[in-house]
Amino acid sequence: MQIIQIDLISAVTSDASHLSSTFAVTNILNDIPSLQYICNSTSCTIVMTVSSGMQAAFFSGLQADSGTIQLGSATADSEQFDINTTPYSSLSELALGSSQRISPEFFSFTVAPYTGPTISSPYSGGTISEYTQGPTSIELTGDVTLESDLVLTDSSDSIQRVSTGSALGAASITLRLETSTDRKDSPVSGNTIHQWDQSSGVAGRFEDSSGNAINLNDHANVMIGSICTIGGSDYQVNKIIGDGTGVADVELSGSASDATVTAIKHPIKLGIARAGSVLNVENPQLGTSKTFTDFSIRRQIEDGGYSQTQRNVSKSFTVSGLLTDSNAQSFEGFYRSFRSKPVPVIVADGLDSARNENTLMTGFYFFRSAPSMAYAVFNGSHTQVEFELNEVI
Known part of the structure; x- marks a missing residue:
């Protein structure tokens, strides 16, 4: 970890x-x-x-x-x-x-x-198809095609x-x-986006090819910051009111007249x-569990019906670990310092590459409560540590 x-x-x-x-x-x-x-x-x-x-x-x-x-x-x-x-x-x-x-x-x-x-100087040319190092200066005696990084270094x-x-x-x-x-033709539900209908100034809405308003909640691929190509120029979505179907519910970064929408891209x-020093302790023991918190809204209706609104899902880990006394002391010092503050954690490292530990086991976590510690052996050389990490998204 x-x-x-x-x-x-x-x-x-x-x-x-x-x-x-x-x-x-x-x-x-x-x-x-x-x-x-x-x-x-x-x-x-x-x-x-x-x-x-x-x-x-x-x-x-x-x-x-x-x-x-x-x-x-x-x-x-x-x-x-x-x-x-x-x-x-x-x-x-x-x-x-x-x-x-x-x-x-x-x-x-x-x-x-x-x-x-590596390559040396002079270099007669060719294609560099993988990360390659060379001296700080290279004399080229032929054409070079770069398909990957060429780093000049001493x-x-x-x-x-x-x-x-x-x-x-x-x-x-x-x-x-x-x-x-381009996401304009990729709605989760409803019609694809065809055109921009200006109300006034920067305000308007997106419509399909028949002039019907696009429900952006259903489309789900237009959001704050989306980059929209309208009439050949790029604009960003600055504001969305409700589901975006009102005549002035969408505001752009500039004034765009009625025109065809040729592309809508997600914003970057x-x-x-974070980049810094690392507290490295033993991986969790077998039995450590991964759970999820679903913030979706669920409503059971009295006549047996049901309504729902999908929301974010975060992950949590309930961790049990056997730490050396030195690592347990470092972990306690870390917790006393950070307490409720979220930090980047990779819960288990050194796994097989197919486990995708660098993505599936990592997150921006906070401690739900203080960890508990129990001496695992009589001489105090190892400590059993248990805690719960909850993701912030």
Whole structure:
């Protein structure tokens, strides 16, 4: 089990702006995943400056169609690692009432000798199809095609992704995120979006090809920040009132006249980013359980009927672990310091790759109550620790 206990991010910037100041990039440093950074472009590059001592990074509340993470320090660089952008489910109903559709992800890093392909100078040309290192300068005597990273460095080391990280020097983390999938023809229910009907100024609504209003709650793939191509120009959705069917229920980032909608893309969002030192203790014992809290509304009607509204689902872990005395003391010190404050946790690490521990076992958790501790042996060398972690989304 790993917990990021000291966040070492000292600054964060983005090459793109935000939907509004409410959704600024600095939001990713707070403790509220739902108060996200919403980018105002179909691509953005977020750079985090991290002080010395980082062992792991964590991201939650991500929305993007593709993304990569890359690290760099004074002594080593990494390749571009893909960020998980696969939703929890391929079923369209996931979009109904779900503010977080992509799992959080935990990254651990270390510096180690680079064992991949290298090139020397002069280089006669060709295609570089995997992460490759070269000297700080290369003389090209032929054409080169880059299909992957080419890192020029005077170091034989590289930053690598591992199960258990080690402290790095001062570094930077670069996230490159893109949104590209058109969602206008992908409603969960109801008709597809065909046109924009302007009421006045920035206000109006979306309609189908017959001029009927689109219920955005049913469509579920238009949201605050969605990037809409209307009449050949891009606008973002700034406001939605109710289900969006009123003549002025949707407000855009600019005034768009009546026109055909040619694309609607999800906005790029990020809720939480952390990078720092790690408290590493023993994995939970067998019997540790994973449960879910469903915030959906269920109403049983007196005549036997039923009504419901789908809402977010969060996960929880009830953990039982046998810790060495040293780790138990460190864990107690951590809890006394953080108490109710949410932190990034990977509940179990070092599992088989097919278990997807970096996504399915991780989250932005708080302790529901104080942990309990019981001495497991007479000499006090091991302690049984039990606690419950609840996810914040």
